[in-house]
Amino acid sequence: MKTVTYLALGAFITLSQPAMAEPSINDMQGCQALIDFLNTKLDQTSYDSSDVAKVQDGLGAYNSYIQNEIVTPGLLKFSNGDQSKASKLQEQVDAYKSQVVAGYNKRYPQNRLFMDHVLALDKCAQQAVPQGADLQALKTSMETMVAILKAS
Structure with a gap:
């Protein structure tokens, strides 16, 4: 099982091509919530x-990438360029992220990382x-998380 887990992670570590489909704001707000929880x-x-x-x-670095390249432009596009509407949508995104973080905290009350987080x-x-x-910063981050977990 651990070998499969590390192989799956290894597939990402060598990944250097952009994702094929454009990621959704919904998926990315969940990813940002994961990042908030991990921090x-x-x-x-x-x-x-x-x-x-x-x-x-x-x-x-990854959180900034998600926000600046996916979420903010996506919200502006969805609101037809209306900055005020995009700001209100961002508030909704932030509220949703808080709910997801609360769910992670209930599921993982321990003060440690798990391989589930890396995956x-x-x-x-x-x-x-x-x-x-x-x-590169994201790769280093994930490799360090795996090293921490191996040492635990």
Whole structure:
């Protein structure tokens, strides 16, 4: 089972092509909620601070990518360029993310990471692949998460 898990992650780590289909805002707000949850969880753990920083750097880069390249443009497109409507839609996205984070907190009350988290992040990354430095930061983040889990 662990071998399959690491092989699945390895498939992402070598991925460098953009995702084929345009990711949906709905899927990406769920991914942003996962990132918010992981950042909070990492702040509560006793993992090595340099490992936590590597993971959070990659998560931050990926979150910015999702927001700037998918969510914000998607909301503007959906609202026909009306910034006021897009801002109200962003508030709804943020409220939904808070609900998803609360659900993660109920499911994972422990102050640690699980392989489920890495696999969920991998699924997000397969839907929306950043490029360049953001991709490298995300890869480093995920590799560090796996290393933390192996050491636990």
